[in-house]
Structure formats: structure tokens, C-alpha cells
Amino acid sequence: GESVGLHLPTLSVQEGDNSIINCAYSNSASDYFIWYKQESGKGPQFIIDIRSNMDKRQGQRVTVLLNKTVKHLSLQIAATQPGDSAVYFCAEWGSQGNLIFGKGTKLSVKP
């Protein structure tokens, strides 16, 4: 199903610390998940993806964890930088090729 968030949760971290952003998804049959970063006034930017046959995937400074048992995704950002400040969305691939977005989390990095 689709998620609507009236108020974005906010995560505030110190520069250099690690960030963990969490997301719950709705469809246990979903087989593909993506994390997006969205800066103010811009479209979503792809960060990292993971298929349902994996439970962990690493990129540059980012790691995605997938727990299918509880339908939970997390995005870990190592050594968070001010440029990482943005809103982060998880998305699951829908049956029609569309993306179903989670509520989003605003990450604020303090220098």
C-alpha cells in the first residue's frame, strides 16, 4: 500500500557520526527495494538498492539492510557529512513497475 506522512521524522547527527535511517514496507511479496535521497526542490536521487534475496548490500559509505521477517529496511550512512543533509525515502517496487514510497526521514547533519 501507499504511505502518507504528514510530518517527516527528523534525525539529527553530528558530522562524522554514523546515521541509521529506518523504514517499514507494506508488501511481503515485494522483491526489490531502493533508497532515495531528496534535496529540497529536487527530484529523488538513487542511493542504493537491494533485492529480496539479499539481506545486506554495501555501497560507498552506505549500507542497506533488509529484514524480510519484519518487513524492515535500514540505511546506514558512515561518517555523515553536511552534504548528506536531505530527506531520505525507501521505496518498494510495485506490481506495475511503479515505486511505492515510505514516509521519509529528514536527516540533519550538524557541523
Add this chain to the structure above:
Amino acid sequence: GAVVSQHPSWVICKSGTSVKIECRSLDFQATTMFWYRQFPKQSLMLMATSNEGSKATYEQGVEKDKFLINHASLTLSTLTVTSAHPEDSSFYICSANRGSYEQYFGPGTRLTVT
């Protein structure tokens, strides 16, 4: 990489007028494009699926006569907001599928209806 553009990037119109937003896949062909709407501090909500050469499929609660979608070619989909009202003010984002599990987003269009 695959690039999707939107035009205009922002538009201000008067209540009752119509506005057309274009979505183009610049370096690939897309048989399917999607239109999303995003209100402030909220997530992206799918409005409709645009298929080249056929009628768009609208999500529940989205008025097809108000939000006209035309996917006239493999690289262009347009969204026309007819008789716009202030409550239609939002950030409209399109995306295009290039293949299996490949979806690319446009930069968005900020619509303000006064």
C-alpha cells in the same frame, strides 16, 4: 546515465487556468512513465501510470478529467492540470522506466496556483 527532464521547473498560474508539464526521457525510450505528486513535508504519491500509445491508468482518488495525461511518444509524457485551484499547488515529479527495475526521476515541477 539515463536522464529525465521536466519542463517547466516551476510555474505560477491563476486559479481556473490550465497548466501543462512535460516529462522527457532524453537518452532512452520509455514505454512507461509515472507521475507523482508531493505536498510539503510529505512523501511522493503516485498519481498515474502513463503508457505510450494507450490511456493512462489513474490511482484511486485522482481525477482523470482534471489531470490529463498524454504519452504521445516513447520519450514524452505530458500532464495537464485543468482548471487549476490553489489546492493543486504541489511538486509534480515524473519518472520513466528504462527496463526491468530501472526507473529514473525528473527534477520535478513546482506548481503554484494563485
